[in-house]
Amino acid sequence: MPVTIRTADEELRPRWLSLKRGFAMRCPNCSEGRIYGRFLKVNDQCSHCGLEFHHHRADDAPSYFTILIVGHIVVPGLLWSEQTFFPPVWVHAAIWLPTLFGLSFLLLPRVKGALIAWQWAQRMHGFGGPEPERQW
DSSP states (O other): OOOOOOOOOOOOOOOOHHHHHTTTOOOOTTTBBSSSSSSSSBOOOOOOOOOOOOOOOTTTTHHHHHHHHHHHHHHHHHHHHHHHHHHHHHHHHHHHHHHHHHHHHHHHHHHHHHHHHHHHHHOTTTTSSOOOOOOO
């Protein structure tokens, strides 16, 4: 495992604070500017401090984490209600489908914001860390 050596001018960034700010869909650096211009469209830079967001690499990770979180909430609730009350299928559909979609739409931008903030805190993908060497 390679060891990361930090120089004296490279200060540690607050990881948990930046995750909290990213989950709130705010700039991980200043917490004043917004990460998004629209639903999941990341701004090129923070409107308050000027931190550039355009080089983030969230890719599919926010979707996977959102599915993981929502699945761990909905599936136990569905199984508990089925074993306790034995409701018909239409009741399950009326309760759990809106819950599933609502939680997904609520969590997806927040998880993506937290992931972008984590990349900033870790100095990944152009957020102030050394660029990786290309292996062509």
